[in-house]
Amino acid sequence: MTATPTVPLVDSHCHLDFPDFAEERDAIVDRARAAGLVRMVTISTRVAKLDGLLKITESYPDVYCSVGTHPHNAHEELDVTVGDLVRLSEHPKVVAIGEAGLDYFYDNAPREAQAQGLRTHIGAARETGLPLVIHSRDADDDMISILEDEMTKGTFPALLHCFSSGRKLAEAGIAMGLYVSFSGILTFKRSEEIRDIARDLPADRLLVETDAPYLAPMPYRGKRNEPSYVVNTAKVLAETRGVSFEEMARQTNDNFFRLFGKVARPDGA
Template sequence: MLIDSHCHLDFEALAADIEGVMARAAAAGVTGMVTISTWVDKFSTYADIAERFPNVWCSVGTHPHNADQELHIQTEDLVRLSAHPRCIAIGEAGLDYFYDNAPREAQEIGLRRHIAAARITRLPLVIHSRQADDDMAAILEEETGQGAFPFVLHCFTAGMDLAQRALALGGYISFSGIITFKNAKEIQDVAAMVPADRYLVETDAPYLAPIPHRGQSNEPSFVRHTAEKVAEIRGVTLEQVGRESTANFGRLFAKSGVK
């Protein structure tokens, strides 16, 4: 049993064949997935998908690429929308210094508003962090000092320092198909180190398809390849990774009801 903790079922590559996507996921042993918000103003789209499929949940949040275009979204908006019964997380929000598609100031403002919403609702914050390790760690430590909140560093691509600092704050780390790439040694080292009760697996579909599907459109069924690689790295069975990652998902995303 596996859960894809982060995908984008509203994106055209998946939405155009949603029934096939769901069937292939079920055949691969993927029992649930979270379709992640990138625009708060499109929340109804994510909620509709989650309402349509009983094993799909959604989140509410603004991707850092879009931060400057949703500065009108306030913490109270996130809190209000997150009350939807199928919404189990805040985000994704964070810092992306690789693309810098939005001004860094806007990204930080958005991130802090999402943190406040996670603190109020106790729903986990799904964090996007790319080439922003120092600033992300500093913000997480500062904000946790003002009151703890649940969070996961999704699609982890950072270094050991951010991983250890996030874990020290009670955070979780989620691994995507990137972990199967040959040049992912540092991420693999983090996967070997992370405690058994603090990791998740995901696809970030339709992006970042794992080996042996690299270059193709990614989809939730492919999370099995990521889980297999995590099992190899940790020296355990795929079944154990399935049990641990699913239990971790249920603990972090408690509103899902997964045990």
């Protein structure tokens, strides 16, 4: 039996530094490569833990990282300045700012701290030209307000990661020049609204991701996620938009390398 050929893909958002992967990180990266992944971005949740991320990126030539503070931890790193983020992003493997944003579902940090952290990260994205990875959950109106306000101070590249919000935020983001990234949530049975949004957005603004170890796509839902499973999300996105898997992979790759301009694009991707 002939093996199914792999198609080059990118996982634009995973967390390879999380304890879930510590015992078999090499095997997980190997499985991602076998599935066709040519680049992975492991996303920062704490600036204080950047050294650990950098060690991972230095171990794998196809893995890059970001620098930033997750909204859950915003109150713990309010002393991090725009200048700090700019300086740390000078490392050749740091290719994005964040993830930062607003999470009103868990409210693990005071909302004022989350907003302050988000604005700091926006400043760093504006200054460096690196994409801001935005986390937004149950905070659509405040997110739109902050983004629109900050855009008046100077534009910045950004993406709404792991999109699970309403159409209003998606369309506002597109209007501001942002990209939208879809995770395994897109594949869930009850995600019709998310698929409807994904169907309608401009093709040149779409990305795919895993957010591993969270949110494994069907048929792995409920299990630990890993970068190789981004293939499943890309397939559902292709079906949703009525295009071939190969076309969807090419489109999301083009979009990724356009937005993440610091990431070296391999031949054939």
